[in-house]
Amino acid sequence: MDLSRRTISILKQSVPAVFVVSIFAVIFNGLSPNSVPLITPYRIVTIGDNLTKIPVFQTRDQMHTYELKNNLHPPEEIDLETAYKHFRNYTAIFIDTRSVEDYRSGHISRAVSIPLEALDFSREVLPELSRNERIIAYCDGEDCTQSIDLAVRLSEIGFNDVYFFFGGWTEWQNAGYPASIGDIP
């Protein structure tokens, strides 16, 4: 009896405390240079037959910088054969979003290594690439989503012909398509 009374009493103190702290947190976020929107913005990406919401992690400043580009074509999934066709014809740049160690142990030939965590919005990303370049991002295979995340982020910063190859390294390797080992060619 006493215990439940104490629990209710602590709850009565905790709920207003959480409420006040939350209000303070929201105000602080509004004033912070790294503030983010309260509701996470997202892009809807088609993966197979499903529509998946991919969050866009940008500060308000970054969103303002890129808001004019929001009408760009969102990234799309690409299958193995189409990816290979682009590889053969040199019509796309492949980006390996896995860790540098994974990249070194084997990757799609001519692919560039950009681990997802290395993508930094505070700096110019891929300065040597035209924003109209066709880009195909990939990771390990269907168990990973870094390729989708990176594709969405690249489209957010102005790349307008971005694809994610969901089959990834696993499917490419199983098909016996050209692969390389070691650092960037």
Add this chain to the structure above:
Amino acid sequence: MKRVDAHFYLRIVVRLVLGFLFLYASLDKIIYPGKFAEVIYNYRILPVELLNICAIVVPWIEAFIGVSLLLGIWIETSAFMLSGITVFFIVMIISAIARGLDIECGCFSLDAEGSLVSWKRVIEDVFILAGGVYLLICHSSEKR
């Protein structure tokens, strides 16, 4: 002469250690809510829309708990909140391990080289939870 409670010093140590841990854990997340939102997203538990608001509010709750425990005010409330939030963290980490996710824990820092989810992190959190429950019991029995 005033009789000193057997738990008196232990209680102070536990309170200060937990207070420091929670305040420290909150700082990086308060400064970079966007990065913390990414860490939460990787757990694949919350709806996408709620990631930012959680990344904004949770670190401040941690900071509140940390400051309260360090200053020795609202100890019972803070210990209660600490226990609740730590149970939530434990459930998040165990669910990530169970699903085979190899993701950053986001427990104390948002450093890319920070610790990944693992049973070690669960054990750490269980100790933190034990500390919170200990403070809660001590202060509740004191008030009775």
